[in-house]
Amino acid sequence: MADWIVFWVIAPVSIASAxxxxxxxxxxxxxxxxxxxxxxxxxxFLILGSPFLFVVQIIVYAGAIMVLFLFVIMLLGVDERESLRERILGQRWLALLLGAGLVVEVALAVRVGVGFGHGGLPDFTRVNRGGNVQALARVLFNSYFFPFEVTSILLIVAAIGAMLHGRRRIGDEETIDAPIDERMDEPGPEPVPAAGPAEATP
Amino acid sequence: MRTPISYFLLMSVLLFTIGTVGVLVRKNALVIFMSVELQLNAVNLALVAFSRQHGNLTGQVLAFFSMVVAAAEVVVGLAIIVSLYRKRRSANVDDASLLRG
Structure with a gap:
């Protein structure tokens, strides 16, 4: 009963915000x-019996990833008007039509595979025995230990890739750490000399 | 007054479709990227719902991995958008048409 109320309160918010x-x-x-x-x-996720993913979703997605998004939006500037010209004729209506087709198709697949039955959520207490985090850790560190380790390589590669894309290019030379006086050919503010203790302004 | 699994799956389908339409309709690279994130999250919801349906935690583990991959993807994707913006002074995907025939 409680999950029914929560679902019907949250679902319209979810669709409307999307x-x-x-x-x-x-x-x-x-x-x-x-x-x-x-x-x-x-x-x-919480209704579906996964408090761990509930917390991770908020910390990683709503926290970290969206802060990164907002940071980039602010960095690039947001005042740019989006042109309404369509590159492909009838692009928007075609997109809506294809979207509606996708909804109908996958809804039919759900009907065939799971059925729009009236049964409640299956019991999950046996699976979540000893807590959801503990149960998830048992699965993650037994059956999926190798993929878990591979994700660490993935994260390192992603970090290096982001650094590679984000570095500053000066002229034709692609370098990060150019000396400061070489950077003077592009117009910019006068570089502030490193303030040592001797030349500190009064 | 009970919520069957199919409600969550239909929710997932709707969110995925909204994300797809967003990718097809919008021109701003950042908004397109956000729509892709919405699609990834919709699929995560389906994974967790199926995990509940089958009484098996594998779906939740897969959703967790998908979050890790999404984090890595966001980092690289945003870096590409920033470097594209530096070259073209625009975040509009129509402007990046160097390979147009």
Whole structure:
């Protein structure tokens, strides 16, 4: 009963925030609405008996990833108007049509595979025995230990890739650590000399 | 007054479709990227729902891995968008048409 109420309170919020995210003109508004949507998804995880993913969803998605998004939006500037010209004729209507087709198709697949039955959620207390985090750790560190270790390589590669893309290019030379006076050919503010203790301004 | 698993799956389908339409319709690279994130999250919801359906934690472990991959993907994707912006002074995906025939 409680999960029924929570579901029907959260589901409209989730759909509405997702639709509003697509329709928002300002990229910052899109990001904020996406954060709302991530919170509703976290609540769904809680209903489905996964408090661990509830917390991870809020910390990693609504916290870290969306802060990164907002940071980049602020860095690039948000004032740019999006042109309404369509590169492909009837692109928007075609997208809506294909989206509706996708919904119908997968809903039919759900009906065939699971069925729109009226049974409640299956009992999960046996699986979550000793706590969800402990049960998840038992699965993760027994059957999925090797993939778990491989993700560490993935994260390192991602970090190096981001550094490679984010470095500053000076002229034709691709370097990060150019000396400061070589950077003077592009117009910019006068470099502040390193303030030593002797030349500190009074 | 009970919530069957299919409700969550339909929720997942709707969110995934909204993300797909967002990718197809929008021009701003950042909003397209956010729509992709929405799609990833919708699939995570389906994974967790199936995990509940089958009384098995593998779906939750897979959702966890998908979050890790999404984090790595966001880092690299945003770096690519930033370097694209530096070259073209625009986050519009239509402007990056160097390979257009």
């Amino acid at each position: 639709v509003a995210m697509i329709l928002a003109k300002n990229a910052v508004h899109s990001a904020l609405l996406l954060i709302v949507n991530f919170f509703t998804l976290a609540v769904f």
